[in-house]
Amino acid sequence: MSPSLRSLLRRVVSHVYVMDLGPGPVAVTEPKRPVEIERIGRAGVVRLVESTRAYLPAHAIAYLVERVLRGRAEVFVARVDGRVVHHTTMQFGPGEVSGLPVAPGDVFFGPSFTVADARGLRVFPHVAGVAFEHYRRQGARRVVCFVNPDNDKSIHGLVRIGLRPDGEMSYLRALGVLRLAVTVTGACATRAGTPGR
Secondary structure (H helix, E strand, C coil), X not given: CCHHHHHHEEXXXXXXXXXXXXXXXXXXXCCCCCCEEEEECHHHHHHHHHHHCCCCCHHHHHHHHHHHHHCXXXXXXXXXXXXXXXXXXXXXXXXXXXXXXCCCCEEEEEEEEECHHHCCCCHHHHHHHHHHHHHHHCCCCEEEEEECCCCHHHHHHXXXXXXXXXXXXXXXXXXXXXXXXXXXXXXXXXXXXXXXX
């Protein structure tokens, strides 16, 4: 590959983490302080913007809104003492994430964020458990998450709430935007109908 072409293409790799949702209730971690959770979908986009603009830049809010409006994503917003301190994005049902079809029974666990002064209150594992149980009752059988292999903090958080590593997803990014040749390995490839390499 020529140097000029190589500069336009970049291989991106994400590790795949999964968690099987059994027949019984999902264990929910109790937070250190009372947490109020609101699940926001398409009908609540205005509330989503109002809820997150105090701590998210405009481009991050735009990304959340796009995920909700164009896909089937929902955002779980958590409040402590009336203030939004955390959000988690989830997608369940037909749709696409990162160029991959969402397999029947899979919940894609998307971006999460907790404000600095609420970290350590166990808000993230509490919201994740509540969300997983919600989708389990809707028929979900598995949670799937893509994570940057260099993001140790996120990996630690995922493992702490019960997800385990299972393969990887990779693709070529062209011109910083387009995704080409998406490849998935592990059980996720079989469920999504995407051939592994």
